[in-house]
Amino acid sequence: MSTLLSFTRQSLGPVVTAFLGGYLFTWGFVALTVTSTVTLGWGFHTAEHTAFLLAFPVFLLVFFWLFLSRKTLLTHAVAYGGGVLMTAASVWLQSMLLAQGA
Amino acid sequence: MQFNSTRQGMAWLHTWLGLILGFVLMVCFFFGALSVFDREIDRWAIPETRFDPQPMPSFDNLLMGVFERIEPDEAEYKRMMPEYHDASAGEMTPRLELPADEYWAYTTHRDPVLRMGAGFRVPFPANPEGHNHIHGNTTIDPRTGVSVPDHHLKIGSEWFYPLHYSLNLNWNRIGFFIVGIAGFFMLVALISGVWIHRKIFRELFTFRRHKSKQRSILDMHNMTGVVALPFHFFFAFTGLIIFVAFYYMPVTNTMLEPLHSAQQAIEAEEMGLPHERAGIPAPMASVDAMVAEAKRRWAARDMAGEVGFLQMHHVGDQNAYVSIYRAGSDRVALVGEGIHFNGVTGDVLREDPPHSLAESIGDFLAGLHLQHFEHWFLRWLYVIGGLLGCACIATGFMFFVEKRKQQHAKSGSQGSRIVDAFAVTTVTGMVIAAIAMLIANRIIPSATEGKGDIEKLVFWSVWALSFLHAIWRSAAVALAKTNPAWREQTVLIALLGVVAVIANWISTGDHLIKTIFTDPYWAVAGVDLSLLAGSLIALLAVKKMTATHETERKQETSQKKLATGEAAYE
Numbered sequence: 001m002s003t004l005l006s007f008t009r010q011s012l013g014p015v016v017t018a019f020l021g022g023y024l025f026t027w028g029f030v031a032l033t034v035t036s037t038v039t040l041g042w043g044f045h046t047a048e049h050t051a052f053l054l055a056f057p058v059f060l061l062v063f064f065w066l067f068l069s070r071k072t073l074l075t076h077a078v079a080y081g082g083g084v085l086m087t088a089a090s091v092w093l094q095s096m097l098l099a100q101g102a
Numbered sequence: 103m104q105f106n107s108t109r110q111g112m113a114w115l116h117t118w119l120g121l122i123l124g125f126v127l128m129v130c131f132f133f134g135a136l137s138v139f140d141r142e143i144d145r146w147a148i149p150e151t152r153f154d155p156q157p158m159p160s161f162d163n164l165l166m167g168v169f170e171r172i173e174p175d176e177a178e179y180k181r182m183m184p185e186y187h188d189a190s191a192g193e194m195t196p197r198l199e200l201p202a203d204e205y206w207a208y209t210t211h212r213d214p215v216l217r218m219g220a221g222f223r224v225p226f227p228a229n230p231e232g233h234n235h236i237h238g239n240t241t242i243d244p245r246t247g248v249s250v251p252d253h254h255l256k257i258g259s260e261w262f263y264p265l266h267y268s269l270n271l272n273w274n275r276i277g278f279f280i281v282g283i284a285g286f287f288m289l290v291a292l293i294s295g296v297w298i299h300r301k302i303f304r305e306l307f308t309f310r311r312h313k314s315k316q317r318s319i320l321d322m323h324n325m326t327g328v329v330a331l332p333f334h335f336f337f338a339f340t341g342l343i344i345f346v347a348f349y350y351m352p353v354t355n356t357m358l359e360p361l362h363s364a365q366q367a368i369e370a371e372e373m374g375l376p377h378e379r380a381g382i383p384a385p386m387a388s389v390d391a392m393v394a395e396a397k398r399r400w401a402a403r404d405m406a407g408e409v410g411f412l413q414m415h416h417v418g419d420q421n422a423y424v425s426i427y428r429a430g431s432d433r434v435a436l437v438g439e440g441i442h443f444n445g446v447t448g449d450v451l452r453e454d455p456p457h458s459l460a461e462s463i464g465d466f467l468a469g470l471h472l473q474h475f476e477h478w479f480l481r482w483l484y485v486i487g488g489l490l491g492c493a494c495i496a497t498g499f500m501f502f503v504e505k506r507k508q509q510h511a512k513s514g515s516q517g518s519r520i521v522d523a524f525a526v527t528t529v530t531g532m533v534i535a536a537i538a539m540l541i542a543n544r545i546i547p548s549a550t551e552g553k554g555d556i557e558k559l560v561f562w563s564v565w566a567l568s569f570l571h572a573i574w575r576s577a578a579v580a581l582a583k584t585n586p587a588w589r590e591q592t593v594l595i596a597l598l599g600v601v602a603v604i605a606n607w608i609s610t611g612d613h614l615i616k617t618i619f620t621d622p623y624w625a626v627a628g629v630d631l632s633l634l635a636g637s638l639i640a641l642l643a644v645k646k647m648t649a650t651h652e653t654e655r656k657q658e659t660s661q662k663k664l665a666t667g668e669a670a671y672e
Contacts, residue, residue: 043369056286060290068105
């Protein structure tokens, strides 16, 4: 049991944090891609398709980067922080677009 | 976690994530491979539907009557009505009095039967902006309009097919999320696998069957992984892309929903298709005439074709409109070339414009995965690709166990034993469960109420039994030997495959001579032949396993004799 717990903590822990960091970053990336391209005049569905086509390549890159990096704290701060910042920026852009009657 | 090199980190990811999620991926690949012929499996399972594929029948003369007979689903009514209905605004409408708002019919070049459905409006909705529909579906014989009984489970398209993307675990869509996570880590395993196996081209041609068991298994794992690498990659990727917007990353349906809705309203206005009912009753124009006009317009664009999907919106209202989409049997991309008609006047309201580049790429990727095209050779390549994926994952499990079982036997660890039991269950146990379900389908009389539910019960029970059997027989692995459950379950596969074919013959009279030669019906012949091919492969595997078992036994005996001799000498 202790082996299983130690495996979960030491080995699966970094996988889970890299997965969640990658997910959060990609969420922000998709949201910001959609809102920024709609702001630039793209159709909503074109923007949506473009963002989702790029989502998994971005997710994979960030996941590998977080998992394999030696500077764990820095990379995780960039990924988690970047995800939150992009999400916040997209929410702000959305409110701007709605206010303009988009 | 710190690794000495990137390659070491990649190897760790490949081994452990491949192992943990490989059990889910095995289900996705195996049932995904079967889903390529889901309609054919449906024909095998429901003998009443063994006739040739039919074009969409007359809407005015046949389908309208069927639509009017469709009732809202009882279970969905009980589940969703309290959520959709605003009790303070008025009384809840009884199920059979819900007014129809939407009708649809769907067929493909492989479907003799026609799937149809209706969406019923909920009066006094809690959220008037929402899609407040209770649904009802039916499947008919398009030659007569007679419904296929509801208790007949379409084993191919309603059981094996959803298994590969949802595991048929529908509680809070948990199965979708498990498969989504597994699909993502499949991409991780593929990339890390390519990274750690640098000599990819050489591995394409390397299989040393006379080397050690561990070496042969690793060669097979590498070869099956590399041979179908593009297939594995695009299937995992396109599978994720299909569901990403709905389930895996619903950014535009949650956080950006206000912008999405606003854009949809603008698009609907631009398209000229009524978003809401007018509230004024009106009779329908001839839908057959609309179908004829749609076909004429497709032919004028040099893409003559049949109707694949037909949908009628705001039924019985002045704002009714009919959308007609072309069957995509002659192309990969999932585009319907939709033409929309005013439901009351029959005038064309709009023809869908060509998609943007990003949408076209999405259509192509989705079409590549869902393969609606009519190309039998390519469909078989899909099956082979799926089965190669299964072989790659199965040999991955076996290599994991082979590499560690000696060491675990010495240290007393149960790790290899547990992994091996799970591997038996997901490799041979899954196949046994699928064939047992088909046999149950042929043995249980057609008129039995709840026949489909019994078949599902057989599937899960047999799979659970195969796990218990694998656990029960796994003690050998703890002694660094092979689990006899592998051989025993493979024998069972060989037997059950033949039993299923015989059960089909006895219960329907459709034996192979008839379905191939005297009265050809390739859907059923194909399933029978695949079952027999499965039996043959299982038999060859049993022969090989028996030979390996004999070798192991002889080695063990000679080692024992040697040990006894050494002890006597001492």
